[in-house]
Each structure stands twice: as C-alpha cells, then as structure tokens.
Amino acid sequence: MAKNQTIVMSLGGSLIAPAEGDGVAFVKQFRALITRMVKGGTRFVIVTGGGAPARMYQDRVRALGIKDNEILDWAGIGASHANARYIWSVLRDLAAPEIISNPLAKKLPKGKVVIAGGHQPGNSSDLVAVQLARAYKATCAVNLSNVEYVYDKDPKQFPDAQRHLTLTWKQMQEIVGEKWTPGMHTPFDPIATKFARKHKISVAVLSGERLAELPGLVSGKAFHGTWIRP
Secondary structure, eight states, rough: OTOOOEEEEEOHHHOOOOOOOOOOOHHHHHHHHHHHHOOOOTTTEEEOOOOOHHHHHHHHHHTTTTOHHHHHHHHHHHHHHHHHHHHHSSSTTEEEEEEEEEEEEESOOOSSEEEOOOSSTTSOOHHHHHHHHHHHTTTTEEEEEEEEEEEESOOTTTTOOOSSEEEEEHHHHHHOOOOOOTTTTOOOOOOHHHHHHTTTEEEEEGGGGGGGGGGHTTHHHHHOOEEEEE
C-alpha cells in the first residue's frame, strides 16, 4: 500500500445508524481498519450520511404536513452531522478537532483523519465527498454503504437486474437520473454524479460487508464492487 495517499470516503449512514440493529460491530471493525491504515501512512477524509435517523426525521416532518424539500433535506443534514460527531468520537485520537460543514471553504482542516457531514439542501453527502476528493486531491474516492454492486435497476424488485463491475459517469447518470429527492435510495446521488463526471473523479462502490477489501482496493487490486470512472 502506497504511503502518503489520501482516501475520501462517503460512509453510508446505513452502516453507521442502520434501520435494524445498532451498527456497533461495523463501527468497531471500521475503527480498527482505519487505525491500521493510518499507521501505514494513509490519510482519510470521511463524509458521513444520515442513515435511518435522517429518514425517521424526514418521515415525521412529512407526517406533520411539511412537504418543502429544503426543510426535509435540513433534517437529513442534521442527522449526518450527528453521525459525523459519532464517528469523530470513535476516531478522536486520530481525527482533526473540527468537523467540516462546508466542503467549499477556502481553508479546510488537515490531519490524518478529517470528518465531514452534509452541507446544503438539494443533494446528499455523496456530493460533499466528491467535492472534498477534488479539494484534497485524493488518490481514491470510495462509496461505502450497504450496496455491493451498482445494478442497472433495483435487484430487490427486478430479478433480472444486471450488476456492473465498471461504469462511466454517463452510464451512472442514466441509472440514477438527474433529480435529487430527499431520502432517495440510489447507489449514488444524481447531483454528485454530475459533479464527479464534470471533474473526472473516479469512485469505487464497496459494501460494508466487504470492508476488509478496502486496503487492496486502494492499492489497485481487484475487489467485489463497482468502479465508476470518467
């Protein structure tokens, strides 16, 4: 594994705060692996999603008759920052003290591990991840979630769904569409997809169940997942 490389990770809220269970076993495994890789010379920028708490608050806001997408997104952004503080707490010995709330800030924190939450309505934390990948000139960007591969359609609904080992961003845009909806389930945010395509950022989609494959992935080895490239 090359030293002094920077990995930006969009860490899915479904892994941090799942709808079922507490996710503690995953977070323990995640902490151990990040600690080991940091000792080997790798730097991380970790962007947390909102997970089940984000959707819970969004559902409650909707139940109160509020349909404004901006307000719904702010509920999700708040959950992502709670998750960011949680991940910061378990990596506090390695992490920069401040959590990024604006990936477009002129001055961003430095350190072995930097943690960020959501930013603005109209997108997900995936956009923050690719914006920070560009800002930090990352070696690699990884989308870590409960999705193992990107499929051409939802495999839970369509048994004939075909998985992809590689995709272009143009192909990814055709799969996820052009429009963002608060709380939407897609392998990657459509707004983040546009940004990554424009700035030619490559992203690896990896399942949390395959976390042990992360060191090999960033070293250029084969892994169980999907590469999305310009």
